[in-house]
Amino acid sequence: MDIEKLVEGLERFSLHLGSPLTSSRKKLKRRYSITGDIISYSICPRQYGFYKFLGYAPSNPTQEWYGSIIHRFLKRAHLYFLKNGEVPDEKVIEEIFHRIESAMEAEGVRASSEKARESALSVLKKFCRIEGKNFFSSVLEAELQLIKELDNFILYGIVDVLKRDGEALEIWDYKGMRRPDERKPFGREKLERYRKQMFVYGYLFKERSGEFPKRAVLYFMNELLNCEKRPESAIYVVDFEKEETVREVKEFISEFKRIVERIEKSRETNSWELPAEIDEETCKQCDFRFDCPKVL
Numbered sequence: 001m002d003i004e005k006l007v008e009g010l011e012r013f014s015l016h017l018g019s020p021l022t023s024s025r026k027k028l029k030r031r032y033s034i035t036g037d038i039i040s041y042s043i044c045p046r047q048y049g050f051y052k053f054l055g056y057a058p059s060n061p062t063q064e065w066y067g068s069i070i071h072r073f074l075k076r077a078h079l080y081f082l083k084n085g086e087v088p089d090e091k092v093i094e095e096i097f098h099r100i101e102s103a104m105e106a107e108g109v110r111a112s113s114e115k116a117r118e119s120a121l122s123v124l125k126k127f128c129r130i131e132g133k134n135f136f137s138s139v140l141e142a143e144l145q146l147i148k149e150l151d152n153f154i155l156y157g158i159v160d161v162l163k164r165d166g167e168a169l170e171i172w173d174y175k176g177m178r179r180p181d182e183r184k185p186f187g188r189e190k191l192e193r194y195r196k197q198m199f200v201y202g203y204l205f206k207e208r209s210g211e212f213p214k215r216a217v218l219y220f221m222n223e224l225l226n227c228e229k230r231p232e233s234a235i236y237v238v239d240f241e242k243e244e245t246v247r248e249v250k251e252f253i254s255e256f257k258r259i260v261e262r263i264e265k266s267r268e269t270n271s272w273e274l275p276a277e278i279d280e281e282t283c284k285q286c287d288f289r290f291d292c293p294k295v296l
Helices: 003-017 034-043 045-052 062-084 090-106 114-138 185-209 243-269 280-284
Strands: 030-033 139-149 153-165 168-175 215-220 235-239
Touching (some): 034 153, 045 243, 062 168, 139 185, 185 235
Parallel strands (some): 168 215
Antiparallel strands (some): 153 168
């Protein structure tokens, strides 16, 4: 059962009784993540509200499948390396991939086409071959959970990889996609959203460890397609050693708080506004496009 829905149900029951369920009148703080909440809301508040709070589910969860199988596989690959001291070869990669795929099918999540499936498997084989032992041996932790209680809400995130670079630490995040095209306005906007995601992870890491990581690395996995070595376009780096970056992080945490306030207001009024601007591709894939004023 979804914890947030359980908490909301208890709150409604408490109101029905006319008294709080506990002696404390302190309001329970909600959890907000940069990916599941802030980025989703920033792209389209209407779509976010429909999926997150009105009970709708995506009719075509292809991207969910693609991103999920990549993340699950790379975590398993890391565990395999820890146990065996070697990077999975092609046979082992296929075995791990098939096991994860079967588990996801049992959850009702599957690839939309054989082409998508083959693409994911090809990308993972290339990642293991290109990044190899140097990468896996430097990984300190996979799926590092970070959390920070702020004034009115709880901020949390999951870093795909915490790895060592000499004496310094890096946080890495895998993206099951090609790098957004920075020549186009919405490509630049999408990349900026991912950059801010790294700001939040860097901030949470600092709150936990006392200092920022050396850098954050976005790895656009699909840039490996049709390549035999890692292209420069596969990597986007956020350098936390720059004073300008640290300043931008502080500014975005303040912006994050303002976005949470807007989400809270939308929840109270059940009013999910349309974005001022949105890219055409997002609208094409949206389940709510047929009665959306932005499209009509």
